[in-house]
Amino acid sequence: MRADRVFVYGATAGLIGDLLLGDPRHGHPVAAFGRAADAVERVLWRDHRGWGALHTAVCAGGAAAGAALLAQGAGRRPALSVALTAAATWTVVGGASLGREARAIGAALADGDVARARERLPHLCGRDPQFLDEQQIARAVVESVAENTSDAVVGALVWGAVAGVPGLVGFRAVNTLDAMVGHKSPRYRRFGWASARLDDVAGWPGARLTAALAVLAGGDARGAVHAWRTDAHRHPSPNAGPVEAAFAGALGVRLGGTLSYGGRVEHRPVLNGRGRPVRTTDIERAVRLSRRTGLLALGVSAVGRLAVGQLMKRARGARYKARHKGEVR
Template sequence: MRADHASYACGAALGFLGDLAAGDPRRGHPVAAFGRAAAAAERLLWRDHRAHGAAYTALCAGGAAAAAALLTRTVRNATGSPGAEVALTAAATWAVLGGTSLRREAETIGAALAAGDLAAARERLPHLCGRDPHALDEQQIARAVVESVAENTSDAVVGALVWGALGGVPGLVGFRAVNTLDAMVGHRSPRYRRFGWASARLDDLAGWPGARLTAALTTVAGPDPRGARRAWRRDGGAHPSPNAGPVEASFAGALGVRLGGTLAYGGRVEHRPVLNAEGRPVEFRDIARATRLSGRVAALALTASIAGRLAGAAARSALRGARAGRRPTGSRGGAA
């Protein structure tokens, strides 16, 4: 097995542990730096046209992945040290994962609701999702938090690990760049309906495998596997998002709660289908249950992604060996 695959496995595990221990830094986060660069590019490139948005997406996401590939190649060629590749992979994994900060934000809101401090919960909710919190009651805030934990378990953890397993450090960085662009310009506001179209569609494509793996792992890690499978199969396709639907439905079934329904984003009201309609309304106690489920899913995703990368490397190595064994060893020339 090539050393770079083993280096990736070690680095991904170390980066995952780093996120568990420290979460996101309050200042100087690499993703925030990318966001500032993308915002500067938007000011230069914005036009109310899909083609300009596609160019912007290619420049930002493609540039981030290309820079990561160049850095990986430079580290490999300049040092020749597996330890340097492990360190680079660990740093990239820690930078793109957001599971610990996600769970901390959710638990902060849950603690405010448990203390009866609805005002504090409303004030904190925008740190987790883009919904308008001012008209939300306790149950609606709890539902918003559980839905955000479910969706971001896929976006901030599992999806990144999947693309890391497929593409190494460039896969990690490229996925986080695409996901960040979708958060910045992918929503359907008048300004971004055309310009953000490419970012939103690319995020749908990039998030597809991670969302399905998240839903599948939820059926394993949740307290009600059968309920998770049933809700995913029945309700996952009803959600307007092709990736949030399976994840939120499986979380709803696993936790025995009802998600979906009416919600508001920046003055825009949406009426979404109900997920797991036979479940009970979400309570503030369900926030802690959702964060524990998110943590278990994340740990399983790390195991699955590393195992998948190592198994793929072993299979490719075996295939190359088999081809080499079939190759003729004698002269191809005619008779003397």
């Protein structure tokens, strides 16, 4: 079986597994990677970019290399290769958990239990929830759903289509490292620089595809395109900007504004200023948009991988004919 078909079958099975089962309940490989990265950090940490780059190379490179060895071990056994791809996809894609956490917060807000919503918010994003009201919590959830659609679903599928199991695992490793050390705290301002920049590079194609698919899957394509074009560049993150702006336009809501991370207040620009403030009911709409976007991303990744595989097959055939042309004569 060709590698392109292995990816298509395996990624489809893995995404279905995520939709039906969610994340593994116990012994999640991403959690194990986080513990390993933390152990490496305790050995390598210095307030220096070079040591941070080494930490990134050891952790992300080690994860991708290990995945490559597993893929090579599966070798020419198609069923095992498909199973490995499915398992990797199920492990690294987090769409079901994203939707579950967002809906749990939405349910708490719908019940008028703002305290419970504040308690659950850290499961979804890193904002300080103590002083957020209902509208601010709902906005934080919608923004997190948008950004994590790219980080936890679409980006992984894109890199899986490009590089198979090593691409899936490597992308999730980079994204996890950025969450661990890529923020601008005093400890990680220099040490986490390499992880943050690598995550920006790795997330670039997935973020643009997520924004484009949100335009197609949302209810207001014109509004999504307008918000993406006019507001995305104002966001401090080169990848979260297009995604959040496209979601804001597609949903007809206004995102951005003042927020707080780890006691640090940020005044972010407003995305889709023509939209209305976020309501609790918009959380469910955002989750559904995220789900549609993820399914479309699987289709795009599969078609792209099959197209590239077909082109490579034709190129190999052309080289073979050219090499043996003289022998036929």
